[in-house]
Amino acid sequence: MIKKKLISLIAGGLLCQLGSAQQVSKVNSDQWSMTDALGRKAVEQEEIAGKKGDKVVAMFYWTWHQGNDDTTYQVKNITEIVRKNPEAMKDYNHRGWGTKKPGFFFWEEPLFGYYKTTDTWVLRRHAEMLADAGVDVVFFDCTNGSLTWQESYEALLKTWDQAQKDGVKVPKIAFMLPFGPVPHSAVSLRQLYQDLYKPGRYQNLWFNWKGKPCIMAYPDNLEKTGVDKEIAEFFTFRPGQPDYVDGPSRKDHWGWLENYPQKGYVRNNEGKFEQVTVGVAQNAGPSTNGHCSAFNLPGTYGRSYSQQHGFDPRVDGYLYGWNFQEQWNRAFELDPELVFITGWNEYTAGQWLPVHSWTGDPFSFVDQYDWEHSRDIEPNKGWGDKGDVYYLQLIDNVRKFKGMEPRDQVSAVKTIKLGKVGEWDNVLPYYTHYKGNTMHRDHRGRYSSYYKNTTGRNDIVGAKVARDANTLFFYVETAEKLSSPGDRNWMMLFIDIDRNKETGWNGYDYIINRQNPRGNKAVVEKNVGGRWEWAEVGVAPMQVRHDKLEIALPKQWLGVKGEALDFEFKWNDNMQENGNIMDFYVNGDTAPGGRFNFVYKVN
Numbered sequence: 001m002i003k004k005k006l007i008s009l010i011a012g013g014l015l016c017q018l019g020s021a022q023q024v025s026k027v028n029s030d031q032w033s034m035t036d037a038l039g040r041k042a043v044e045q046e047e048i049a050g051k052k053g054d055k056v057v058a059m060f061y062w063t064w065h066q067g068n069d070d071t072t073y074q075v076k077n078i079t080e081i082v083r084k085n086p087e088a089m090k091d092y093n094h095r096g097w098g099t100k101k102p103g104f105f106f107w108e109e110p111l112f113g114y115y116k117t118t119d120t121w122v123l124r125r126h127a128e129m130l131a132d133a134g135v136d137v138v139f140f141d142c143t144n145g146s147l148t149w150q151e152s153y154e155a156l157l158k159t160w161d162q163a164q165k166d167g168v169k170v171p172k173i174a175f176m177l178p179f180g181p182v183p184h185s186a187v188s189l190r191q192l193y194q195d196l197y198k199p200g201r202y203q204n205l206w207f208n209w210k211g212k213p214c215i216m217a218y219p220d221n222l223e224k225t226g227v228d229k230e231i232a233e234f235f236t237f238r239p240g241q242p243d244y245v246d247g248p249s250r251k252d253h254w255g256w257l258e259n260y261p262q263k264g265y266v267r268n269n270e271g272k273f274e275q276v277t278v279g280v281a282q283n284a285g286p287s288t289n290g291h292c293s294a295f296n297l298p299g300t301y302g303r304s305y306s307q308q309h310g311f312d313p314r315v316d317g318y319l320y321g322w323n324f325q326e327q328w329n330r331a332f333e334l335d336p337e338l339v340f341i342t343g344w345n346e347y348t349a350g351q352w353l354p355v356h357s358w359t360g361d362p363f364s365f366v367d368q369y370d371w372e373h374s375r376d377i378e379p380n381k382g383w384g385d386k387g388d389v390y391y392l393q394l395i396d397n398v399r400k401f402k403g404m405e406p407r408d409q410v411s412a413v414k415t416i417k418l419g420k421v422g423e424w425d426n427v428l429p430y431y432t433h434y435k436g437n438t439m440h441r442d443h444r445g446r447y448s449s450y451y452k453n454t455t456g457r458n459d460i461v462g463a464k465v466a467r468d469a470n471t472l473f474f475y476v477e478t479a480e481k482l483s484s485p486g487d488r489n490w491m492m493l494f495i496d497i498d499r500n501k502e503t504g505w506n507g508y509d510y511i512i513n514r515q516n517p518r519g520n521k522a523v524v525e526k527n528v529g530g531r532w533e534w535a536e537v538g539v540a541p542m543q544v545r546h547d548k549l550e551i552a553l554p555k556q557w558l559g560v561k562g563e564a565l566d567f568e569f570k571w572n573d574n575m576q577e578n579g580n581i582m583d584f585y586v587n588g589d590t591a592p593g594g595r596f597n598f599v600y601k602v603n
Contacts, residue, residue: 027167027432029132029395030404032596033568035501036392037385037581038319043399044599045407052403059130059171059377060256060343061138063152065117065446073447075114076105078349079370079382089296092353092363103351106446107368110347111379111387111585114446117152121441121453123159125585126378127170128434128593130344133391134398137172137207138344139216139256143240146184148175148192157202164204166436172207174214176256179242181220186228189217193231212236216254238266238275244282245290257282257342257375259290260307260326264334273336278327278397280342280375280390281305283367287359294364295349295373302372303390318372319386321393328397339401341394345378385506385581388594410602414466416473418550419543424464424475431463431598433591435479453587457483458491458573460591465600467565472558474512474551476571476591481546485517489575489588491549496568496597497558505532506581506595507568510558512551517542522551532579568597 030051035041081088081096088094097103106114115122130138142148153173160170175192178185196202197213206213218239222228238254241247247263248255254265255277264273284290285300293300301307304317306326311317331339349368358364368374371382379388408429416423438456445451459479466473474493483490493512501507504527511534515523522542525534541552555561574588584590592598 027131027169027434028405028408029134029592029596030399031408031429031431031599032132032592033499033599034392034395034595034597035507036389036595038389039501040389040392040396041501042392042396043404045404048400049403051405052401054337055402056136056338057134057398057402058137058139058174058338058340059135060176060341060346061140062343062346063117063140063149063156064147065115065345065348066149066152067116069444069447071444071448073100075109075445075447075449076103077109078105078107078365078368081105082370090362092351097351101351102353102356105349105351105365105368106347107349107365107370107374107376108347108380108382110345111381111582113451114449115451116443116445117149118155119441119443119445119451120155120159121439121443121451123156124163124437124439126345127160127163127168128437129378129391129585130171131169132593132596133395134402135171135341137174137214139174139176139340141343141346142175142188143178145178146187146191148188150191150195153196157205160205161202162436163434166434167432168434170205173202173205174207174216176240177215177217179240181218181239183221185218186221189215189219189222189231190227193227193234197234198230209236209238214238216240216256241265242292244284244292254340256340259284259301260323261330262327262334264336268337273334275338275340276331276334276336278324278331278339278341280321280324280377281373282323283373283375294352294358294360294366295369296360296365300373303374304372319383319389321390324390324393325397328401332401341377342375343377345376347374347376347378379582379585381582387582388585392595407599407601410600411466413468415468415471416466416475416550416552418473418541418552419545424466424550427464427466427475429464431591433460433462435459435461438589455574455576455587457487457588460571460573460589463569463571463591463598465569467602469563470555472553472555472560472565474553474569476549478547482544482549485513485544487516487574489514489578490516490573492572492575493551494570494572494597495558497560499566499568503527503530505530505579510537512540512553524553524557563602565600565602568599570597 085096088096112122164170177188215235216238219232219237222232241253241255244259254275257279258277266274281303282301283295304312306322312322349365352358352364377390411428438459441453461479462477464475494508495510496507497509511525512522521539524537526537537557543550572590575583576587577583585594
């Protein structure tokens with residue numbers, strides 16, 4: 001009997017520990033819901049098969065946003081320039097383009113500004129966003145000369161290594177070198193091998209394929225002896241095939257971008273394809289028979305273009321991703337092991353004259369041009385609250401390609417006594433979120449831009465929900481002691497009680513703590529008219545204990561009847577732009593991030 005009681009006490013102690021942030025639980029975005037600004041809802045578990053263990057998603061990623069810029073020089077944004085000076089597209093020497101030639105331009109401003117890829121604040125957000133989207137590996141663009149952008153990859157590896165320690169399932173990393181067995185490809189191979197791979201640095205972040213670290217490079221011009229022989233034996237080589245039309249011309253080729261219908265690359269032992277490309281758009285068109293060309297040529301295959309249906313006729317057709325979806329549908333048809341997506345964050349383009357062998361008139365923007373002619377998925381500022389529509393389309397299709405894990409179990413009915421230790425120990429699920437992402441930003445951007453962000457405050461790491469016949473109980477936990485409840489926009493709870501984005505502000509019908517708490521009472525408000533306007537419903541019991549906040553909400557205030565429950569919620573601390581949903585990506589801390597919501601469902 002004594003032995004049984006001792007075991008019971010030990011188990012109870014362990015259970016108490018597991019009720020805290022130290023519990024062994026991984027962040028799993030499969031458990032989250034999301035709906036974009038166009039009203040498109042990402043697929044959920046009820047609509048899809050279980051998780052497929054053999055599917056890999058790769059993303060083309062640009063680390064070339066670095067260097068010692070002229071800080072007296074303004075960033076040039078093609079979209080802004082053309083909006084102010086539409087005639088500039090007919091004149092290479094127009095004052096809008098500036099005097100430095102050839103020019104270097106952004107097609108639009110990224111959501112995080114004109115950042116450098118040495119900015120660890122941005123790199124940490126990229127790690128979380130790509131992990132949340134289910135991206136398994138990023139391939140760095142090192143296809144130009146022997147440039148490997150070492151300063152940037154060092155910053156990224158250090159940042160993502162820490163993010164991994166903080167619980168982020170960061171993508172693995174790999175490199176894509178020049179499209180051919182040229183001398184500078186061998187230079188890059190030797191540099192990367194000696195600097196990163198041979199000494200085993202950041203081995204936890206390497207992407208392995210078929211038993212070895214993977215690299216998209218040509219081994220053809222390596223020597224047969226010495227270090228070159230080591231390199232040839234060390235990697236799984238998948239040389240990059242550059243053309244959008246021709247498909248593989250050797251057995252080990254992988255693609256990076258193709259026109260629909262894309263080809264399959266490398267037959268595996270089961271006769272299936274290893275790899276298929278998926279692109280957002282292609283800088284190709286009828287004037288070049290589908291081969292690479294300037295993106296500002298008429299008829300190029302932009303975001304709104306479908307090979308099967310032509311151009312989306314809507315004025316804002318570039319938002320709906322016909323091109324991207326057509327390419328995903330082809331990938332589903334071929335069902336490869338790995339999908340290679342182009343891409344995340346290129347954003348920049350040169351402005352070239354025909355003398356540089358490009359075909360635009362009177363000049364060419366080759367890789368990026370405008371809202372229609374860009375391959376970037378990373379959210380941008382120019383589309384306002386629609387700046388993340390391609391990120392959300394990515395998430396939806398990755399879920400369909402990889403499958404989803406079932407929802408976590410919801411525990412039984414329980415009345416919670418607020419503030420009492422141990423009350424939440426056996427409440428499930430535990431909605432885990434990332435620790436360590438409230439660091440502050442202080443880093444130079446491109447050219448004259450400079451970025452500071454000190455909004456990181458309370459680091460939200462977990463949440464729970466409990467229920468009884470009359471009340472919903474909410475619990476949230478932070479990595480350290482909570483700041484003062486008197487702080488602005490302190491620990492706000494957003495609830496989409498009907499899971500309908502047509503009601504409430506971006507679907508959120510209720511907000512708690514938009515107004516500061518009144519002692520031990522949280523102010524509950526209901527949305528008015530779908531805008532950022534709220535009407536007070538009442539004040540609810542609230543308890544703060546060091547790093548834990550608990551709130552009890554009467555069901556009748558939320559319009560809940562009966563035992564069935566199916567709602568979404570999220571926590572946010574220190575929003576800066578009230579009424580701007582894109583703020584969830586940028587300021588303070590949000591769990592889950594961006595437009596994602598936790599789901600609480602009881603049938």
